[in-house]
Amino acid sequence: MxxxxxxxxxxxxxxxxxxxxxxxxxxxxxxxxxxxxxxxxxxxxxxxxxxxxxxxxxxxxxxxxxxxxxxxxxxxxxxxxxxxxxxxxxxxxxxxxxxxxxxxxxxxxxxxxxxxxxxxxxxxxxxxxxxxxxxxxxxxxxxxxxxxxxxxxxxxxxxxxFAPTKQKSSVTEDLLTYGLNEDEIADMGDVSNLEQEITYLYQELCQQNELSIVRAYKISKLAAKSNLQKFVFYKLAKIAMEKIEKNKDYLFAPKLLQLLMECDKMRTNNVSFYNCLNYIVLSFN
Ligand SMILES: [Zn+2]
Missing domain, CATH: 3.40.50.300 (P-loop containing nucleotide triphosphate hydrolases)
Known part of the structure; x- marks a missing residue:
């Protein structure tokens, strides 16, 4: 097939x-x-x-x-x-x-x-x-x-x-280890807009900016499908890890990672994506 x-x-x-x-x-x-x-x-x-x-x-x-x-x-x-x-x-x-x-x-x-x-x-x-x-x-x-x-x-x-087959990009590799399957990755389409919003959300959370509430809502609308929702958590975790590697946001980033892990558990217990995001937002505001 x-x-x-x-x-x-x-x-x-x-x-x-x-x-x-x-x-x-x-x-x-x-x-x-x-x-x-x-x-x-x-x-x-x-x-x-x-x-x-x-x-x-x-x-x-x-x-x-x-x-x-x-x-x-x-x-x-x-x-x-x-x-x-x-x-x-x-x-x-x-x-x-x-x-x-x-x-x-x-x-x-x-x-x-x-x-x-x-x-x-x-x-x-x-x-x-x-x-x-x-x-x-x-x-x-x-x-x-x-x-x-x-x-x-x-x-x-x-x-x-057709371009020569590229090696799987590191993002694809990451997403696979993050639990998305190949079909889900292929089905994500263009995520550049969503990625931008996630970057803003990270900054707003880090700065305890109340705009993060609005941002979370916007992201929940953009990421209606479960593969995109997984991508949101993946991307937030990725940014946090990169900050930790560079010794930046040393209080905020580990706490965010902790919350993302909690959200993982909440998601398996059928807590909605929007409620998970809100839980993170409210933890910092
Ligand atoms: Zn068909």
Missing amino acids: VNLSNVDQQQTKILFDAYLHDKIAHAYLFIDPTGYTALATAYWLICLLNCTGEHKPDANCNNCQRILNGNHPDVFLVEAENKKSLSIDQIRPLKEELAKKPVEGSRRFFIVKDASLLTLSANNALLNLLEEPVAPVVTILIANNENTILPTVRSRTQIIH
Whole structure:
């Protein structure tokens, strides 16, 4: 089963934007040096275009599930498996499929993984496929290097470059040890605004500023989901630890850490996130 938490967040933003503006291309070339995120992103796109859920793609509805499990009749994956090349014999079935109508959705999807391994004849067969816009098909080629794809094929695709897979950032590592799972981390989205508010909250708490009450309320609104709530506690603890390492806030920071640990226990006893934050705020005011 494909795991959508491996998608490239930056590229999904681009594709989501295209989706919103009804500008999904009929052929993409995903250039991914490591091949790690492009395939997940290809499936993400197909799920997006077929999802029946409210938050597309939810990876959860019947369509998404079948796509991710490789059981959807409109989705075809061609891959080299362990072969050294992708031959014309592997591309030919796509040509046959091209003549057919989508079984369920409004279009069919061809993923050609390992497109760098296409033989010259396979490249040409693919070119024919891309030249015949008869059927509603989205073809996604995944290659590790764009120079391995025939220029004539390349020019018929929209090229999307994926960054080499980064080492997991230290923040991700921290969040994992803090008890968030990979899905929760992937689902956090852009937290820069929330992070800023948490930094302000730390300062206001440290200065016993009454504005911290308002700030806590604001943060509780921003962090409606449990993964974001965990992030708030993680981030507060992180700031406190950094201060302690620098011998700063030597009375305040340890006390905050103590309170965060108490909040951890309160949370397991179903005390609401907002009440936990308030408990911290009131302890300093
Ligand atoms: Zn879905």
